[in-house]
Amino acid sequence: DTGVSQNPRHKITKRGQNVTFRCDPISEHNRLYWYRQTLGQGPEFLTYFQNEAQLEKSRLLSDRFSAERPKGSFSTLEIQRTEQGDSAMYLCASSPPPSQGGLLQQYFGPGTRLTVT
Amino acid sequence: AQKITQTQPGMFVQEKEAVTLDCTYDTSDPSYGLFWYKQPSSGEMIFLIYQGSYDQQNATEGRYSLNFQKARKSANLVISASQLGDSAMYFCAMREAGGADGLTFGKGTHLIIQP
Numbered sequence: 001d002t003g004v005s006q007n008p009r010h011k012i013t014k015r016g017q018n019v020t021f022r023c024d025p026i027s028e029h030n031r032l033y034w035y036r037q038t039l040g041q042g043p044e045f046l047t048y049f050q051n052e053a054q055l056e057k058s059r060l061l062s063d064r065f066s067a068e069r070p071k072g073s074f075s076t077l078e079i080q081r082t083e084q085g086d087s088a089m090y091l092c093a094s095s096p097p098p099s100q101g102g103l104l105q106q107y108f109g110p111g112t113r114l115t116v117t
Numbered sequence: 118a119q120k121i122t123q124t125q126p127g128m129f130v131q132e133k134e135a136v137t138l139d140c141t142y143d144t145s146d147p148s149y150g151l152f153w154y155k156q157p158s159s160g161e162m163i164f165l166i167y168q169g170s171y172d173q174q175n176a177t178e179g180r181y182s183l184n185f186q187k188a189r190k191s192a193n194l195v196i197s198a199s200q201l202g203d204s205a206m207y208f209c210a211m212r213e214a215g216g217a218d219g220l221t222f223g224k225g226t227h228l229i230i231q232p
Contacts, residue, residue, distance in 0.1 A: 033219055042121075042208045042222030043162070056217040089160060105152065106220060108162035 002026070004109035006092050012115045013082055020078045021112045025094030032075050033106060034067055035091040043091055049075060082116045089113050120144065121209050121223035129229050130199050137184070138194040138226050140209030148214035151192040153183065156206040156225070165207075168192060204230045 005024045013019050025032045030051050035043035046065070047057045051072040060066070064082075069075040079086055090113075093106035122141045130136045142151065153165040168176045168183045176183040184193040196203055206227050210220040 031218065035219070040224070042210070042225050043220070045217065045219030045221065048218050050218075056219065059217065059219070091162065093162070104150070104167050105164040107164070108154075110159070110161045113160075 006109040023092030029094035037089040123223035127227040146213040152210040
């Protein structure tokens with residue numbers, strides 16, 4: 001039984017560099033979510049996909065943030081021109097279709113911790 | 118305005134005691150779901166329990182129960198017979214049917230179980 005996986009688990013980058021994170025959802029889950037969690041706060045919703053369609057992206061923090069899910073399976077989150085304020089844990093979650101209980105919970109991955117120096 | 122409010126930043130509880138973690142929410146959507154997640158120091162979010170706005174009964178999952186008071190917009194988590202392994206951050210979250218599909222989280226409560 002494989003859960004949601006995220007790579008890398010940790011990323012240290014210099015300010016101004018671009019970074020990309022990958023999320024592999026549970027295989028039969030068609031919905032995929034990205035969140036950001038800063039120290040001492042709860043996760044903050046960023047965007048989500050239903051299959052390959054990005055249905056919500058107004059919550060992305062700036063135009064430096066973008067996400068893709070080209071084939072409806074794995075997803076990537078890219079941050080361009082990173083800033084120190086981007087340092088956070090980036091969490092991915094997935095859920096099955098509503099007909100299979102998808103409204104009842106989201107399954108989270110272990111997260112990618114980003115440190116911008 | 119905060120949609121999810123958790124007023125207890127930290128709590129210390131003796132092992133084997135019951136503990137109640139507070140959560141109040143704010144929504145005008147008649148259809149919504151309320152969730153509790155546990156986040157141990159490893160960082161992974163672990164789903165604990167769910168309550169739908171139309172559910173008549175309070176949700177229970179093993180040692181976890183949700184004290185749902187709809188008129189007060191309150192969804193407190195009750196952990197019975199606490200264990201050392203319950204030490205973690207606990208987050209209350211909400212999904213509104215008319216909103217984006219993501220969860221809105223509170224700031225969390227840091228629960229420490231003492232032997």
